Amino acid sequence: MMEQYRKTIAGAIAETGVIDPAEAELLLEFPPDASMGDFAFPCFTLARRLKQPPHSIAETLAAKLDGVHLFSKVTSVGPYVNFTISRPLLAQEVLSSVLGEEVEYGHSDTGNGKVVVIDFSSPNIAKPFSVGHLRSTVIGGALGRIYKSQGYEVVGINHLGDWGTQFGKLIAAFKRWGSREQLRAQPVSHLLEIYVKFHREAEKEPALEEEGRLWFKRLEEGNEDARLLWEQFRDLSLEEFRRIYSLLSVEFEHFHGESFYNDKLNEAIKVLENKGLIKESQGALVVDLGEEMPPCMLKKQDGATLYATREIAAAIYRYGQYQFEKMLYVVGADQSLHFKQVFAVLELMGFEWAEKCEHVPFGLIRFEDGKMSTRQGKVVLLEEVLNKAIDLSLDIIKQKNPGLEQKEKVARQIGIGAVIFADLANDRIKDVEFEWEKVLDFSGDTAPYIQYAHARICSILRKEQPWEKTVPGEIYSSPEEERLLVSLSRFPAAVSRSLELNKPSVLARYLLDLARDFNHFYHNCPVLQAEAGLRNARLLLAMAVRVVLARGLRLLGIAAPEEM
RNA sequence: ACGCCUGUAGCUCAGGGGACAGAGCAACGGACUUCUAAUCCGUGGGUCGGGGGUUCGAAUCCCUCCAGGCGUACCA
Numbered sequence: 001m002m003e004q005y006r007k008t009i010a011g012a013i014a015e016t017g018v019i020d021p022a023e024a025e026l027l028l029e030f031p032p033d034a035s036m037g038d039f040a041f042p043c044f045t046l047a048r049r050l051k052q053p054p055h056s057i058a059e060t061l062a063a064k065l066d067g068v069h070l071f072s073k074v075t076s077v078g079p080y081v082n083f084t085i086s087r088p089l090l091a092q093e094v095l096s097s098v099l100g101e102e103v104e105y106g107h108s109d110t111g112n113g114k115v116v117v118i119d120f121s122s123p124n125i126a127k128p129f130s131v132g133h134l135r136s137t138v139i140g141g142a143l144g145r146i147y148k149s150q151g152y153e154v155v156g157i158n159h160l161g162d163w164g165t166q167f168g169k170l171i172a173a174f175k176r177w178g179s180r181e182q183l184r185a186q187p188v189s190h191l192l193e194i195y196v197k198f199h200r201e202a203e204k205e206p207a208l209e210e211e212g213r214l215w216f217k218r219l220e221e222g223n224e225d226a227r228l229l230w231e232q233f234r235d236l237s238l239e240e241f242r243r244i245y246s247l248l249s250v251e252f253e254h255f256h257g258e259s260f261y262n263d264k265l266n267e268a269i270k271v272l273e274n275k276g277l278i279k280e281s282q283g284a285l286v287v288d289l290g291e292e293m294p295p296c297m298l299k300k301q302d303g304a305t306l307y308a309t310r311e312i313a314a315a316i317y318r319y320g321q322y323q324f325e326k327m328l329y330v331v332g333a334d335q336s337l338h339f340k341q342v343f344a345v346l347e348l349m350g351f352e353w354a355e356k357c358e359h360v361p362f363g364l365i366r367f368e369d370g371k372m373s374t375r376q377g378k379v380v381l382l383e384e385v386l387n388k389a390i391d392l393s394l395d396i397i398k399q400k401n402p403g404l405e406q407k408e409k410v411a412r413q414i415g416i417g418a419v420i421f422a423d424l425a426n427d428r429i430k431d432v433e434f435e436w437e438k439v440l441d442f443s444g445d446t447a448p449y450i451q452y453a454h455a456r457i458c459s460i461l462r463k464e465q466p467w468e469k470t471v472p473g474e475i476y477s478s479p480e481e482e483r484l485l486v487s488l489s490r491f492p493a494a495v496s497r498s499l500e501l502n503k504p505s506v507l508a509r510y511l512l513d514l515a516r517d518f519n520h521f522y523h524n525c526p527v528l529q530a531e532a533g534l535r536n537a538r539l540l541l542a543m544a545v546r547v548v549l550a551r552g553l554r555l556l557g558i559a560a561p562e563e564m
Numbered sequence: 565a566c567g568c569c570u571g572u573a574g575c576u577c578a579g580g581g582g583a584c585a586g587a588g589c590a591a592c593g594g595a596c597u598u599c600u601a602a603u604c605c606g607u608g609g610g611u612c613g614g615g616g617g618u619u620c621g622a623a624u625c626c627c628u629c630c631a632g633g634c635g636u637a638c639c640a
Contacts, residue, residue, distance in 0.1 A: 032583060042582055044620065054620080079620095080583065124640075165639060213638090258640090284638055292567085293636095300638040307640050334634050336568060341637095363569080364634075396602065414602085426577060429569065431633060437589095438576070442602055444588040445577085452602050460599045497580080509578065512587085523595095523604045542599095564602075 037082035054079035098544040111152030114325035124161035130379040140330040142504035160257030168216025173198035187236035296341040333361035363431035389415035413559035421447030453515040457546040458562040480521040
């Protein structure tokens with residue numbers, strides 16, 4: 001919708017003859033202060049080309065464009081031309097697109113049904129689901145919903161870490177110290193316990209490492225003893241993971257872990273051999289990747305495969321299945337080199353689709369005293385974080401809204417929402433330090449802030465129904481109302497930019513701004529107390545905000561309770 | 565040693581080459597007989613890590629240095 005305004009401005013400016021509409025549109029920006037207008041055009045580029053001072057160009061343009069019916073005001077301020085969209089028009093368009101029923105506001109069909117594969121979450125079997133895995137899970141989940149909203153077909157794949165040397169170690173550890181009863185009672189924590197013990201003991205007794213590698217070798221060769229243990233570890237872990245995914249309302253199209261590709265590895269290696277890309281180095285099989293990168297290892301000296309081998313086979317399999325337009329790997333930034341190598345190998349193999357693969361990296365979650373480490377048992381369990389957040393929400397509800405029904409359900413929505421949002425709101429590339437106080441702070445820039453604004457709107461709407469649905473364009477006059485209309489109009493852009501950058505944080509920030517705008521409105525513009533016409537207009541505006549907040553939160557995987 | 569990422573208010577962070585750099589937390593002072601105070605209003609707080617450069621214009625782009633993080637073939 002805002003496109004129309006941009007195009008009009010760009011077209012008019014292009015009439016100067018020294019700039020084409022597309023370039024003019026690119027130069028368009030937002031004024032620093034809303035009171036200055038909704039769009040701004042800086043005249044520096046034109047000044048250079050026309051060899052005239054920018055302020056006089058701005059004056060000329062403003063004079064020429066003032067009067068175009070779309071705008072209520074076109075003014076020049078120094079070197080800028082500022083455009084203010086006609087308020088009645090803006091109100092009409094924004095409210096009817098948000099509240100209209102033909103197209104969901106913020107959705108589009110630009111994806112045109114093309115497939116986007118998203119590889120995300122991917123926790124390791126037999127290890128606890130820590131807050132570290134939360135990032136991949138919520139970022140991947142949010143991106144999936146955002147892509148779907150833009151008309152893509154999304155295939156979410158949970159590339160479970162269910163294969164590799166670590167399982168040899170785990171089997172070795174279980175053989176030595178494992179207990180069947182404890183495994184049944186507390187599967188993941190028992191496995192973690194012996195895994196930690198293994199690494200502690202291995203420092204004193206290096207032969208243990210060798211034993212672990214041997215067990216993985218046996219596992220890959222189909223040793224039944226190893227296989228049975230592994231299956232048990234896997235099944236018990238999945239049970240725990242599914243519980244967490246349901247709390248987070250994250251869904252996957254496939255749970256194809258690394259082991260899924262076992263029978264596809266040899267074929268991939270054969271293709272590489274046929275192309276003469278594999279060479280032997282110190283008893284291992286590697287693909288040479290030139291000067292910039294270390295070689296990519298496919299088989300160890302003992303013939304066992306590696307992470308990268310399975311990754312390559314997986315990519316080939318997935319392209320065969322989906323002919324994806326794009327494949328995103330939502331995996332920590334510490335694996336950047338790994339993906340560079342994998343993509344480079346795919347390219348060497350001659351797959352033109354290698355360029356459709358993209359690593360979507362994110363920073364680590366760390367403690368004050370350093371990185372999390374499963375091996376050292378230094379982890380915070382996600383379930384513990386979620387439960388604490390839920391408990392705290394419940395306490396706050398009991399204190400602030402004792403009459404609320406379904407307290408537990410709402411507490412879950414708020415607590416979990418807060419945890420998800422805390423992880424989504426900042427640029428994913430940054431490392432985050434895990435601090436309990438921050439995770440459990442529900443004021444300020446948090447999900448509860450947005451949810452609260454939403455609940456307040458619902459509360460108003462509950463008290464006044466029905467009202468006139470006609471959009472009363474003329475009636476909005478306060479800066480708070482104007483601000484809200486403009487903010488609402490920017491929702492589709494926030495969603496598409498989130499997609500473009502693969503950054504849910506863009507949408508998260510937008511929602512904070514919108515909620516803030518609403519709170520300003522709430523405190524300055526009485527709705528139910530206003531005279532009839534204005535009351536209807538404000539109800540309609542509030543309803544539109546409610547729709548956008550709920551829809552935006554939904555895209556992030558966060559619930560929008562009607563009361564809290 | 566090399567490569568990638570990060571450095572903005574006391575703390576956590578926003579800032580699509582543009583107009584006086586913005587929020588939240590914390591601190592202090594205000595606003596609940598009025599649509600839910602998980603809110604709002606106000607105050608203080610900045611050599612945008614340092615130094616060069618490109619540009620009419622740089623927190624933003626380039627170079628360099630400093631600090632921190634991560635990575636650098638038989639883990640994932």
